[in-house]
Amino acid sequence: xxEVEQDPGPFNVPEGATVAFNCTYSNSASQSFFWYRQDCRKxxxxxxxxxxxxxxxxxxxAQLNRASQYISLLIRDSKLSDSATYxxxxxxxxxxxxxxxxxxxxxxxxx
Amino acid sequence: xxxxxxxxxxxxxxxxxDKSIKCEQNLGHDTMYWYKQDSKKFLKIMFSYNNKELIIxxxxxxxxxPKSPDKAHLNLHINSLELGDSAVYFCAxxxxxxxxxxxxxxxxxxxxxx
Numbered sequence: 611x612x613e614v615e616q617d618p619g620p621f622n623v624p625e626g627a628t629v630a631f632n633c634t635y636s637n638s639a640s641q642s643f644f645w646y647r648q649d650c651r652k653x654x655x656x657x658x659x660x661x662x663x664x665x666x667x668x669x670x671x672a673q674l675n676r677a678s679q680y681i682s683l684l685i686r687d688s689k690l691s692d693s694a695t696y697x698x699x700x701x702x703x704x705x706x707x708x709x710x711x712x713x714x715x716x717x718x719x720x721x
Numbered sequence: 722x723x724x725x726x727x728x729x730x731x732x733x734x735x736x737x738x739d740k741s742i743k744c745e746q747n748l749g750h751d752t753m754y755w756y757k758q759d760s761k762k763f764l765k766i767m768f769s770y771n772n773k774e775l776i777i778x779x780x781x782x783x784x785x786x787p788k789s790p791d792k793a794h795l796n797l798h799i800n801s802l803e804l805g806d807s808a809v810y811f812c813a814x815x816x817x818x819x820x821x822x823x824x825x826x827x828x829x830x831x832x833x834x835x
Contacts, residue, residue: 644823653811653826654764695762708754708777709824711764 613637614700616712624720627688631715633698634680642701643674645683647694648714654697658683688719724748725827727812733833734802741798742830744812752776753795754813754824755787764811770795802834 616633623629635643643660658665660672660681671684681698695714702710725746734740746753754777755767769777770789784800795812812827 648762651829653828655826656823659823697764708766708769708779710766713761713763 612713613710614698614712616696616698616715618713618715620716620718622718622720623688625688625690627719628684628686629688629717630685631683631696631698631717632680633682633712634678635698635700635710636679637700637702637710638679640679640700640702643672643681644699644701644709645670645672645681646697646699646711648697649694654711657696685717688717690719690721693717693719725812725814725825727810727827727830729830730828731831731833733835735835736802736804738802739798739800740802740832741796742810742812742832744795744797744827746793746812746814746825746827748814748816748825750814750816750825751792752815752822753789753792754815755795755797756811756813756826758809758811758829760808768795768797802832804834807832807834 614635645657646654647657648654658672660674664673669686673682695716697714698712699709728743752771754769758764767781768787772792773789786798789795809829809831811829813824815822815824
């Protein structure tokens with residue numbers, strides 16, 4: 611089983627749709643959680659850190675469920691510019707800061 | 722200003738050659754990383770340095786040797802390049818070793834081995 615798993619998609623949605631991505635992790639020692647966004651042929655960029663209490667940034671909401679070991683990202687009112695690959699990443703205690711990434715979920719928002 | 726920069730952006734070379742990729746960050750971070758993203762877009766860590774000291778060394782062939790002359794630079798030298806080394810190599814940096822600090826990525830070096 612992969613340490614961090616995501617649905618690879620692609621997710622094809624119309625503008626204005628709400629889309630949700632899930633990510634599961636296998637190591638219960640996981641300490642910190644992140645969603646990164648990667649545009650085609652570009653570097654990953656941090657979208658949001660994910661906190662236990664959940665957090666929201668505009669149209670984006672991230673949730674963490676430690677008991678079930680998954681994190682989620684909800685995008686409301688999706689825009690064409692949201693089209694990208696969304697990577698979840700997990701930092702595990704004692705591993706020197708390394709991030710373990712999921713394989714990414716591709717999102718395509720259509721007009 | 723570019724926070725994390727890498728050179729070259731593209732690298733096309735023949736099997737068996739030796740090549741280097743350079744990375745520099747101007748964020749004042751203590752920790753730098755090398756990641757490899759393969760053709761299936763899977764992003765995996767290779768190495769991590771904190772203040773010029775190696776702290777993470779994943780299962781990477783000995784042909785790959787990182788070098789950190791100072792905490793702002795982390796270079797990657799690859800000997801005897803193989804076809805399977807073709808990938809995008811990303812450098813990243815963060816502020817606190819072992820902590821959950823945000824990692825900032827460089828633009829990537831696209832390596833193609835022929």
